[in-house]
Amino acid sequence: MFTENSKEPDSRGTAPNRRRRGRPRGRTAQGAAARLSLYNTAIELIAERGYQATTLRDVADRARVSVGLLYRYFPSKRAVVLALYDELSAKYAARAAEMKSAKWRDRFMFALTTSLQVLSPHRSTLAALVSVLVGDANEGLFTSTTAFSRQRVHEVFHDAVAGATDAPRPEVAAALGRLLYLVHLAIILWWLLDKSPKQRATTSLMALVRRALPACALTLRLPRAHAFVVAGDKLFREALFDDPEPHKSRPGI
Numbered sequence: 001m002f003t004e005n006s007k008e009p010d011s012r013g014t015a016p017n018r019r020r021r022g023r024p025r026g027r028t029a030q031g032a033a034a035r036l037s038l039y040n041t042a043i044e045l046i047a048e049r050g051y052q053a054t055t056l057r058d059v060a061d062r063a064r065v066s067v068g069l070l071y072r073y074f075p076s077k078r079a080v081v082l083a084l085y086d087e088l089s090a091k092y093a094a095r096a097a098e099m100k101s102a103k104w105r106d107r108f109m110f111a112l113t114t115s116l117q118v119l120s121p122h123r124s125t126l127a128a129l130v131s132v133l134v135g136d137a138n139e140g141l142f143t144s145t146t147a148f149s150r151q152r153v154h155e156v157f158h159d160a161v162a163g164a165t166d167a168p169r170p171e172v173a174a175a176l177g178r179l180l181y182l183v184h185l186a187i188i189l190w191w192l193l194d195k196s197p198k199q200r201a202t203t204s205l206m207a208l209v210r211r212a213l214p215a216c217a218l219t220l221r222l223p224r225a226h227a228f229v230v231a232g233d234k235l236f237r238e239a240l241f242d243d244p245e246p247h248k249s250r251p252g253i
Helices: 029-049 056-063 067-073 077-096 104-128 130-135 144-162 170-193 197-219 223-241
Strands: none
Touching: 029 056, 029 067, 029 077, 029 104, 056 067, 077 104, 077 144, 104 130, 104 144, 104 170, 104 197, 130 170, 144 170, 170 197, 170 223
């Protein structure tokens, strides 16, 4: 896919076997400013033209720099996408730290609303990346290369349940947190595809989810509901994370 660069980057977009000299790139104020400018240009072009139609040469031309200089900071489009994931997941984790003590359903709605707020400035770019987010083998939401971002975001939903005033037992809390994380992803996808004016359909969907949550919380008190949540979580782990057994210390996987 990444024909702009003959060397395949690693999971964070760094090209292997490339000799590095002098001060690491991006560590000076000038280097950091250059990287940010190139990153913003790449994100802007992806939003305008789509992921597949954007090349690194296009980015270099728009930024009025050489392709060689661009490669120093972003050796492939994959590096740009991973940088975007890193930026958004880090901002989200920081914002989600403001979550207050409450029932899990209220904490979930806070986590969901905060996610939309953080992503909103980048909606055009993310909409252009939908095919990548859902199905790409290298940059998709459920690939190993994007696990660092997925873990940050999922931990927010895990903590929304596990740290709630009405948290269920740990096994159920872990399963419910993971399922709510997947519900959040489905709503984000809906939002990205929503063509209604000002995404009114997404606002209505959020209101519907909020109204349904009290009934869900009551149902979850039933032992059979616990078994259903845990069984459903196992299926999702196996299908999406290739992980039939949970890792308690790393809930994002």
